[in-house]
Amino acid sequence: MTYNTRLFPLMLCTTLPLSAVAAEGGFFEDSSATLQARNYYFSRDYSDIVGPSKQSKAEEWGQGFILNFKSGYTPGTIGLGVDAIGMLGLKLDSSPDRVNTGLLPVQDDGRAADDYSRVGAAVKARLSKTELKVGELQPNLPVLSFSDIRLLPPTYQGASVISNEIAGLTLQAGHLVSTSLRNEAGDDKMQAIVGYQPQRQGTSDAFNYAGADYAFNANRTTVGAWYAQLEDIYNQRLISLKHSEAVGDWVLGANLGFYDSAEDGKQLIGELDNQAFYSLFSAKRGGHTFFVGYQGMFGGQGFPRVFANVTPLGNEVPTYEFASADERSWQVRHDYDFAAFGLPGLTTTLRYITGDNVDTGKGFEGQDWERDLDIGYVFQSGALKGLGVRVRNVTARSNYRTDINENRLILNYTLALF
Known part of the structure; x- marks a missing residue:
């Protein structure tokens, strides 16, 4: 221990x-x-x-x-x-x-x-x-998402401040000095991933961030501006927009963002040049929610982030990231909440993402695709009330990285002690 x-x-x-x-x-x-x-x-x-x-x-x-x-x-x-x-x-x-x-x-x-x-x-x-x-912190930020996707969640060590003094405006800043990864007991320095490849030749003991989100229009619209720095490895800027609008029986939504990333300080993993645009549009009616998304990578390298996190990129999923150099990707997705059908607690997600135009550096264009099916159920009554069961099945194929067939079975139960 x-x-x-x-x-x-x-x-x-x-x-x-x-x-x-x-x-x-x-x-x-x-x-x-x-x-x-x-x-x-x-x-x-x-x-x-x-x-x-x-x-x-x-x-x-x-x-x-x-x-x-x-x-x-x-x-x-x-x-x-x-x-x-x-x-x-x-x-x-x-x-x-x-x-x-x-x-x-x-x-x-x-x-x-x-x-x-x-x-x-x-x-x-x-x-x-x-x-x-x-x-000990577990931040969930547009520049450092809370990636609770394995047995235990990751944590970070450092300081953070959150301010909501002005109505609708949330200001955040922080300085992190180390991390405990999802399958580690101790603390360690932070590394980066660029695209889908861990950059193990460089480590950093400082991740700094500052950002602002402003919600208005009865909280239907939120705009954000963020800055992040993995010291001596990369720095990153983000502007984002989220909006939802009721139109008759439908609720329409948009999630847009643009990241600009470059090398930082001592450039421990070399030069970095990435601009990432993502968009995810949704339409909800009853138990159905339909999504369509487009994501584009520009510049000489893939998208950088702290190892081993996922990001808020619209087309990123826990298997493939669709964030390689010059990659363009499209997503279609359907979520259904069976509460609308009289079965509360049962939900499904079916998603297909395809990407191309990847600069593989090997003289050919990289292409990949992924199909995900998630089925979740939370028991609503009886001795198992509150127990959540989730099944995930994935098929992912690529001509420049490893093909994957994946299955996950996750059971969750949370007991409130007091």
Whole structure:
């Protein structure tokens, strides 16, 4: 069991004084704690890899537990509090020829660890409608999405501030110094992915960001402007627009964004030049939601992001990213909520994405496509009430990267402790 021990002195120094005044305010009264149990089976068949020296399949099964505690705030002009998280992952099935699913850490002997865990906390302070957090963080930002797509979620260590002093305007900024990946117990420096390829030759111990989102038009329209820097690797700017509009029985939506990225500082992974435009339009009526999206990569390289995160790009999915150099991609998607059919809790997503015009650097045009089917159900009553079951099936094909057949089975249950 590995702990985020650097945070313990900070936790002790702050929580002990807090306990003396907690009874006077909402420190305990407004606190909450949940325990999430997550059972995760993951199978990814790399169907075009053959030969005894290459791994042709990644397949593992694990059980995860995620304990979240969020306190209220002490009374006074500046309220103080603590958020804490504890995570435990257990191996249920794995073997050396099926590792690297992202569910479990891989040891030096090539085998998955039997278990891994981590504990962390963040001290928080609130003044008016502005909140500062220092410690273990799980940011969800347009420039650093919260990628909870495996057994345990990733975390970051650093400081963040969120301000909502002006109606409709949300300001955010932060400085992160390390990360705990989704299948790791300890802290480590941050790396980048460019397109679909991890850039392991360079690491950074600072991710800085600042951004603003302004919602207006009865919150139907939101515009955003963001800046991010993975120090000495890349810097990035984003402008975005989201809008929804009711038209008769339909609700129409648009999600547009433009990223501009370049190399930063010491250029540890070399030069970077990427401009990424994404658009995703939706039309909802009853239980049906239809989507169509277009995404384009421009410049000399693919889209950069922090390893191993997904991004808000309209055509990115957890298998293929459609973010390679010069790639153009289209998406069609249909979601259905069976509550409209009298079956609450049952939802489906069917999606098809195709991309081309990829600069492979090998003298030919890269092309890829992916088909996803997701089926989810949350039990509404009985002994299993609240248990969520999700099945995911993927077929992905490419002429310049590995073909994939993928299946996932995820069971989630969250218990509110208080």
